[in-house]
Amino acid sequence: MTNLTLMGKNAKSASRVLATLSSAEKNAVLHLIADEIESQVDFVLAENAKDIDDGKDAGLSQAVLDRLLLTEKRVQALADDTRSVAILVDPVGSLIDAKVLPNGLRLSKRRIPIGVLGVIYEARPNVTIDIAALSLKTGNAAILRGGKETLRSNLALGEIIQSALKKADLPTSAIQVIDTPDRALVKELLRLDKYVDMLIPRGGAGLHRLCIEESTIPVITGGMGICHIFVDESADLARAVDIVENAKVQRPSVCNALDTLLVHPAVAAEFIPQVAARLVQSKVELRAEPQALSILENIDADVNPAGENDFDTEWLSLILGVKVVDDLDEAIAHIHAHSTEHSDSILTNNLENANRFVNEVNSSAVYVNASTRFTDGGQFGLGAEVAVSTQKLHARGPMGLEELTTYKWVVIGDGHVRE
């Protein structure tokens, strides 16, 4: 039987070993994992094939099956990605701040690993390797709970990781994959605050809400984006069409894709038909509120009246809400009311309006004259992406390696006592 408490205890104990490793030692493990992945391709593909067979029997859609599927090329990519993580700069041990106090105490804030991460994810088995590599790189232990559809694939990858850890003479409990699809274990994991320091859910709104409701461990919430672009009166309309198309069409299934287009009334009659004409080429359906709807009346586009909850919906597909707002005030008010604080953008040539938007919209990423699609660890130059946080504490927006660390105060004295 899976003993989660024991897994937690062992993870905590392993985390103490990982915390004191040098960057070279951690990179060596990552290379061992990559080598091990390459030498065990057949094993991984065989276990994945069983998952796929079960998925077919369970009637999973072709789209889902494709996400679960591992191929020789995809497994090779896992090895390559692991080696890429080895190249990144290790944030652990660096000083955030250092000063000498008036009494001579030498005070510094030193970056350290968080300890033990709990990660709950759905679908794609590559997350197993991805999170394991990022955790080890930052000296963290991790307990992983993947989707039940890829249980065998995840366990195979877990074995590979543990085999590499063993070769490096490190505790195998540094990375542990929960070996049963039993959902009760998720709830148990959520309450393992004695051993797990941070919980990262990677999945839909339901999973995030479950974690918020039930977890006694601090949770990184995010990943959901109801994203806005406001086209201001002074926007360069030709560029605005390009930006809106990019934000909506380039990859509609992701969290930083555009959901709602807000337009200033002075340019609505000119801009909305232009953008509609472009979007219809990519088969985007528009959900327009009455004023926008009337502008779109005689336009060749796929248009429907916006429903009650349409402006509170993350589309993740080729649908776009369209609304004419009175002015910047109403645009900001709409964003305050409907945004999930992921990524929101203003297109304008008015400096005062750009500044007001940047100051008053407190989303994780606030844009001027750019597509919302850039909110991404890779695009922001973080080298990796663990998750995208839309909460207020610890980290906001794309989380890279640094966001898998915390700090301690190091205080060096010379017999100092407090007066």
Place this chain on the structure above:
Amino acid sequence: MTNLTLMGKNAKSASRVLATLSSAEKNAVLHLIADEIESQVDFVLAENAKDIDDGKDAGLSQAVLDRLLLTEKRVQALADDTRSVAILVDPVGSLIDAKVLPNGLRLSKRRIPIGVLGVIYEARPNVTIDIAALSLKTGNAAILRGGKETLRSNLALGEIIQSALKKADLPTSAIQVIDTPDRALVKELLRLDKYVDMLIPRGGAGLHRLCIEESTIPVITGGMGICHIFVDESADLARAVDIVENAKVQRPSVCNALDTLLVHPAVAAEFIPQVAARLVQSKVELRAEPQALSILENIDADVNPAGENDFDTEWLSLILGVKVVDDLDEAIAHIHAHSTEHSDSILTNNLENANRFVNEVNSSAVYVNASTRFTDGGQFGLGAEVAVSTQKLHARGPMGLEELTTYKWVVIGDGHVRE
């Protein structure tokens, strides 16, 4: 009837106004609050007198009553403290990081307020003013829930704050004091994640556990310190006696006071009697494990055998656990097993051991050759202290103004779309 949802909604709305205030505007409110406190001393003292009367009727101890009591001098201190907060540097708006990406996007991380703070505290009414001042200084709104013993005092101070907010033309819901002792409201507050961004409990272990168990809002846990000093073989023993005395005796009721003394066997027979002789002067009771006990056998000291849970107890009083450990390894293992990761110190002249202790002990504050009593916002030069965090996320150790902020990514483009 107290409508907590409405309070939350209004606080969120007020937080948007506070977030865009300049430092000068925020400081002006703080001065108005200080003025208002001074002009309403009689009102505050009258309301506090009612609390004290009720406390006497309820049979509260003289020590507790003294903590609840406001005097003219203490009220004046509240006004002075508020003006001191105005002098501090405002962290909001500062850039944490800024770079230009290869594609020309200008990326920066800008400090912003967290939004709405929920603060639950016990006993002393000065926390009401203290938290209100720090929240306003950092552009945060706050919902405060003080102890029922000082409900009237807290409400009086809340009125004063709101009257100052009104004079500054700011929304009074920026600082709201929950106006009933009904405990059901605490549970309701803990689930107000739609409006409250961060929860700070300031009280005992029970309150912290309640927040961890029940809150859907991210919680800052901390305040509890089981603190250790390890006296290594090479420690300067005369200084070690001073440091241990300071850590234990100078203010035993606080979280950074010493709880457990660990001693290397090579110096145990010499050091333990010395430190016991010093501590007996301050009436410290020693709780010693067998080996330490035998050393203390014929010493004039207040000694008892350590009980089963004594090394897992935060004493907050003149009691000190004493244990002889085999070596640094066992000292670190003991700290890993029993520390609350607040403040732990090694006294040594051995550089390798000092480094190992600093590397392997990941408490919020790790000391070499100094008293644990320095873990404090004021001592660390933060200018203020909101709380002391012993958790891993967001903030560790003393939290000052910066720890009441988060950040957003500001991305300035020029028609940028993602390839």
